Amino acid sequence: GAKMAAWARGVRGLLLDISGVLYDSGGSGGGVPIAGSAEAVRKIKASGLKLRFCTNETQATREKFVKKLQGLGFDISVAEVTAPAPAACRLLKERGLRPHLLVHDDLVPEFAEIDKTNPNCVVVGDAAENFSYANVNEAFRVLIGLEKPVLISLGRGRYYKETDGLKLDVGAYMKALEYACDVEAEVVGKPAKAFFESALAEMGVPPQEAIMIGDDIVSDVGGAQQCGMRAVQVRTGKYRPCDENHPQVKPDAYVNNLAEAVDVILSQL
Amino acid sequence: GAKMAAWARGVRGLLLDISGVLYDSGGSGGGVPIAGSAEAVRKIKASGLKLRFCTNETQATREKFVKKLQGLGFDISVAEVTAPAPAACRLLKERGLRPHLLVHDDLVPEFAEIDKTNPNCVVVGDAAENFSYANVNEAFRVLIGLEKPVLISLGRGRYYKETDGLKLDVGAYMKALEYACDVEAEVVGKPAKAFFESALAEMGVPPQEAIMIGDDIVSDVGGAQQCGMRAVQVRTGKYRPCDENHPQVKPDAYVNNLAEAVDVILSQL
Numbered sequence: 001g002a003k004m005a006a007w008a009r010g011v012r013g014l015l016l017d018i019s020g021v022l023y024d025s026g027g028s029g030g031g032v033p034i035a036g037s038a039e040a041v042r043k044i045k046a047s048g049l050k051l052r053f054c055t056n057e058t059q060a061t062r063e064k065f066v067k068k069l070q071g072l073g074f075d076i077s078v079a080e081v082t083a084p085a086p087a088a089c090r091l092l093k094e095r096g097l098r099p100h101l102l103v104h105d106d107l108v109p110e111f112a113e114i115d116k117t118n119p120n121c122v123v124v125g126d127a128a129e130n131f132s133y134a135n136v137n138e139a140f141r142v143l144i145g146l147e148k149p150v151l152i153s154l155g156r157g158r159y160y161k162e163t164d165g166l167k168l169d170v171g172a173y174m175k176a177l178e179y180a181c182d183v184e185a186e187v188v189g190k191p192a193k194a195f196f197e198s199a200l201a202e203m204g205v206p207p208q209e210a211i212m213i214g215d216d217i218v219s220d221v222g223g224a225q226q227c228g229m230r231a232v233q234v235r236t237g238k239y240r241p242c243d244e245n246h247p248q249v250k251p252d253a254y255v256n257n258l259a260e261a262v263d264v265i266l267s268q269l
Numbered sequence: 270g271a272k273m274a275a276w277a278r279g280v281r282g283l284l285l286d287i288s289g290v291l292y293d294s295g296g297s298g299g300g301v302p303i304a305g306s307a308e309a310v311r312k313i314k315a316s317g318l319k320l321r322f323c324t325n326e327t328q329a330t331r332e333k334f335v336k337k338l339q340g341l342g343f344d345i346s347v348a349e350v351t352a353p354a355p356a357a358c359r360l361l362k363e364r365g366l367r368p369h370l371l372v373h374d375d376l377v378p379e380f381a382e383i384d385k386t387n388p389n390c391v392v393v394g395d396a397a398e399n400f401s402y403a404n405v406n407e408a409f410r411v412l413i414g415l416e417k418p419v420l421i422s423l424g425r426g427r428y429y430k431e432t433d434g435l436k437l438d439v440g441a442y443m444k445a446l447e448y449a450c451d452v453e454a455e456v457v458g459k460p461a462k463a464f465f466e467s468a469l470a471e472m473g474v475p476p477q478e479a480i481m482i483g484d485d486i487v488s489d490v491g492g493a494q495q496c497g498m499r500a501v502q503v504r505t506g507k508y509r510p511c512d513e514n515h516p517q518v519k520p521d522a523y524v525n526n527l528a529e530a531v532d533v534i535l536s537q538l
Binding site for chain 1: 396399435440
């Protein structure tokens with residue numbers, strides 16, 4: 001009804017999270033699309049609304065990631081994706097930082113242009129199986145050996161959902177390194193305000209006319225709202241019913257999935 | 270001089286940390302004694318002072334650990350060692366908890382008597398190389414799947430020093446699991462007050478007549494002082510000069526090593 005969709009009025013642009021909204025990652029094929037999501041993306045593009053994909057994905061370069069999503073049936077291009085690694089590269093260059101990388105092998109090419117000799121900071125991403133004790137300890141030793149330890153974290157997610165279950169995300173290892181070295185990480189990616197702002201700037205839409213759609217109550221919903229946007233939580237991906245009792249964050253709306261969110265938004269145009 | 274040794278007066282019992290005080294762990298032989306420490310232990314025993322070893326070591330059973338220390342020349346027996354695993358077993362039994370263990374393979378026998386079927390809590394110890402992504406993720410999945418997650422951590426150390434460099438300790442992984450599951454760990458081991466109190470009870474000495482000697486400014490010195498004991502930091506093991514500017518904890522004294530501490534204490538008897 002009209003009253004229920006007040007959250008969907010006056011919208012000019014959408015930011016979409018990818019994992020848990022477009023598809024569930026994992027398994028031999030790299031993931032499975034969430035029913036109706038590929039069609040929903042096509043509807044957004046046909047509507048004239050501005051659209052950007054805003055992801056904390058750091059297990060692959062954007063090129064490789066986008067290719068996988070195209071293979072799953074999504075209309076998406078690299079130029080439409082805002083992701084942490086390029087934002088981190090800008091920050092590293094601005095501040096003359098040379099990173100030791102604790103990231104997924106497939107993300108390393110994103111840092112090809114960055115000087116990594118004699119590191120003076122650590123960059124941690126979702127390294128998955130690369131989070132061996134030896135690798136985490138090596139990053140720890142670099143960090144604790146610095147006079148002024150600098151830790152840059154690509155997101156601060158707690159966990160995500162793959163087809164075979166929940167997986168620990170970068171935030172857990174960020175916390176481990178923070179504690180071990182008594183340092184506070186600088187987060188690049190959601191929920192950092194600067195990250196949402198750059199996605200909005202790339203889209204050319206002010207926050208009050210944009211909606212973030214995501215499955216993460218803190219990184220997606222909380223982060224976008226901090227930035228002045230509206231935010232909707234989908235009941236797919238890592239969504240859990242207890243998210244609806246979150247003590248700090250309350251979404252502008254819940255929807256069952258992306259397809260439902262898009263249908264409501266388009267009905268209000 | 271007499272004035273410098275005021276901290277060493279009126280002592281009836283000593284609690285000694287092991288790693289970083291008696292020896293530095295690591296390497297093919299399992300570690301190297303710290304010069305003068307074996308002789309210092311013999312002097313304490315000859316003096317009539319009460320003595321207990323109070324360790325957060327969880328990479329081996331007490332039996333195996335003590336055998337290694339005996340091989341390095343120390344006069345020590347299993348009955349003299351207060352360690353986290355037996356304390357954790359008492360706690361598990363009292364509360365009917367069935368643990369999923371994220372610990373070193375060599376510690377598992379300490380939990381032989383404990384029912385580990387259908388786990389309703391996670392116990393994390395210093396698992397070292399066992400802190401693979403797969404193992405940490407498995408513990409995470411057990412914990413997040415519990416209606417009321419219970420995480421028990423064998424110590425909360427940040428790192429320790431082996432012969433080949435610093436190594437991440439259990440505290441880092443405790444923090445990772447705490448963050449991922451939004452839960453606070455219950456710490457068994459130093460710096461928990463109950464742990465020092467059980468070591469004091471086993472020694473039969475009240476806190477005001479006991480001194481803790483350790484290399485960890487927080488777990489050893491801070492923990493013992495919280496318990497009403499005096500505490501001395503040795504400049505061996507994981508000691509770093511910046512410990513002397515710690516914002517919260519100030520030892521009753523610094524000594525270069527255990528041998529020096531013992532000589533001063535014995536000179537005041």
